[in-house]
Amino acid sequence: MKVPGASERPAIAPGLRLQWEEAQHSHVLLYPEGMVKLNGSAGAILSRCDGTRTVAEIIAELETSYNAQNLGHDVSAFIALALEKRWLELRP
Amino acid sequence: MSARPGPPLWLLLELTYRCPLHCVFCYNPTDFARTGAELDTATWLRVLAEARALGAVQLGLSGGEPLLREDLEEIVGAAHGLGYYINLITSGVGLTEARLAALKRAGLDHIQLSFQDSTRELNDFLSSTRTFEHKSQVAALIRAHGYPMVLNVVLHRHNIDHVGEILAMAERMGAQYVELANTQYYGWAWLNRAELLPSRAQLARAEAVTAGFRARVGNAMQIYFVVPDYFERRPKACMNGLGSVFLAVTPDGTALPCHAARMLPDLNPPNVREQSIRAIWYDSPAFNRFRGEDWMREPCRSCPERSQDFGGCRCQAYLLTGDAHQADPVCELSPHHHLVTEAVARAEAAPPRPAHEHVLRFRDHRTSVAVVPQPERLAEE
Numbered sequence: 105m106k107v108p109g110a111s112e113r114p115a116i117a118p119g120l121r122l123q124w125e126e127a128q129h130s131h132v133l134l135y136p137e138g139m140v141k142l143n144g145s146a147g148a149i150l151s152r153c154d155g156t157r158t159v160a161e162i163i164a165e166l167e168t169s170y171n172a173q174n175l176g177h178d179v180s181a182f183i184a185l186a187l188e189k190r191w192l193e194l195r196p
Numbered sequence: 197m198s199a200r201p202g203p204p205l206w207l208l209l210e211l212t213y214r215c216p217l218h219c220v221f222c223y224n225p226t227d228f229a230r231t232g233a234e235l236d237t238a239t240w241l242r243v244l245a246e247a248r249a250l251g252a253v254q255l256g257l258s259g260g261e262p263l264l265r266e267d268l269e270e271i272v273g274a275a276h277g278l279g280y281y282i283n284l285i286t287s288g289v290g291l292t293e294a295r296l297a298a299l300k301r302a303g304l305d306h307i308q309l310s311f312q313d314s315t316r317e318l319n320d321f322l323s324s325t326r327t328f329e330h331k332s333q334v335a336a337l338i339r340a341h342g343y344p345m346v347l348n349v350v351l352h353r354h355n356i357d358h359v360g361e362i363l364a365m366a367e368r369m370g371a372q373y374v375e376l377a378n379t380q381y382y383g384w385a386w387l388n389r390a391e392l393l394p395s396r397a398q399l400a401r402a403e404a405v406t407a408g409f410r411a412r413v414g415n416a417m418q419i420y421f422v423v424p425d426y427f428e429r430r431p432k433a434c435m436n437g438l439g440s441v442f443l444a445v446t447p448d449g450t451a452l453p454c455h456a457a458r459m460l461p462d463l464n465p466p467n468v469r470e471q472s473i474r475a476i477w478y479d480s481p482a483f484n485r486f487r488g489e490d491w492m493r494e495p496c497r498s499c500p501e502r503s504q505d506f507g508g509c510r511c512q513a514y515l516l517t518g519d520a521h522q523a524d525p526v527c528e529l530s531p532h533h534h535l536v537t538e539a540v541a542r543a544e545a546a547p548p549r550p551a552h553e554h555v556l557r558f559r560d561h562r563t564s565v566a567v568v569p570q571p572e573r574l575a576e577e
Binding site for chain 1: 203205250251253254279281283305306308342343344346372373375415
């Protein structure tokens with residue numbers, strides 16, 4: 105699994121859609137013929153993957169929002185997993 | 197039923213039973229020609245709004261051929277505005293450049309295009325139309341509009357040996373998702389079952405070819421090989437249990453807990469013309485009937501796997517045994533499992549013949565009026 109570089113900008117892959125679903129109290133990722141219900145941290149990460157923020161910026165933002173430190177490893181690992189699953193793609 | 201069910205996350209609208217194709221494996225009811233008038237636009241829009249308010253989010257627009265509805269763009273636009281993720285399930289017939297552009301503007305998320313085979317000859321024979329060239333052009337159009345290319349090919353005895361060519365065709369078309377869906381025996385496919393069941397050897401070859409193709413292309417193309425459940429030892433977890441996530445509405449407004457449930461006797465499915473989606477989903481006897489486990493009989497009732505497969509498919513249980521409460525006979529623990537293995541054995545024993553020499557009943561209006569009103573038990577044919 106390829107770990108994304110700190111300056112790369114992940115975005116939701118074309119054809120997929122991320123949205124908040126009130127009925128499920130969670131973010132869901134919608135794709136052809138399926139849906140993934142995301143847990144809180146996955147939703148928090150993916151909702152920041154908009155193609156403008158870099159991986160480093162996403163990590164910094166999450167550390168501020170959740171008043172936590174050293175999230176870098178976990179966030180990068182999840183982004184790598186989401187790239188592998190083709191939920192995300194990298195923008196230059 | 198104790199726990200309140202979750203929302204109907206997955207909504208399927210069968211907008212019309214009209215279809216330019218006449219596929220021998222169609223799951224639509226064989227008596228579609230006798231059903232009532234199609235819902236009008238306003239009623240479809242009300243269904244969309246009510247289901248979305250309950251939490252529905254995945255929307256399938258199907259049929260018949262949904263492109264035959266002239267209000268399709270309006271329905272897509274309304275659904276998009278409500279926040280649905282919208283999938284158009286189509287043969288591609290009638291999908292012009294202008295129409296595709298209008299659907300895209302309206303907010304259509306993706307398109308699943310069906311092919312019957314990799315060859316013009318068999319595609320056109322199995323659908324009883326000349327559509328292969330047109331479908332190929334539509335595939336190019338879909339890609340040109342930036343949609344992910346999602347192909348669906350229903351497999352059976354007559355095309356399963358072409359899986360390698362079908363996958364090569366999909367690759368040429370730039371498909372990202374390919375569903376190789378072995379025929380499920382409901383509706384017209386049930387009527388033609390003896391002529392459609394593949395042999396075990398055919399199935400094994402097709403799986404090997406698919407595995408080889410997957411190894412070559414990696415994850416550039418996602419291939420779903422839906423195994424025909426007649427060859428399994430355990431049943432599919434049909435609809436994740438009836439009344440758990442899925443709600444279908446047929447062209448005349450009948451609300452069903454699965455595509456085929458209209459055939460179940462005494463189900464008395466509700467109609468969206470008369471009841472709200474909320475009342476239908478939470479309160480109607482039809483949607484509550486097979487929720488939970490109280491309806492189960494042995495061997496399901498005490499089976500440790502009952503919470504994984506929910507006893508399999510109620511329609512298949514009914515078609516094969518005459519009783520929708522039985523275990524799905526696909527399960528080798530079912531006392532009726534021999535009905536499945538015998539059907540497979542009969543198919544194995546039949547000498548190979550080209551498709552056009554078979555007695556296939558094509559899905560058309562005339563045959564629909566003429567055939568049995570409901571797909572009666574044919575297990576002992």
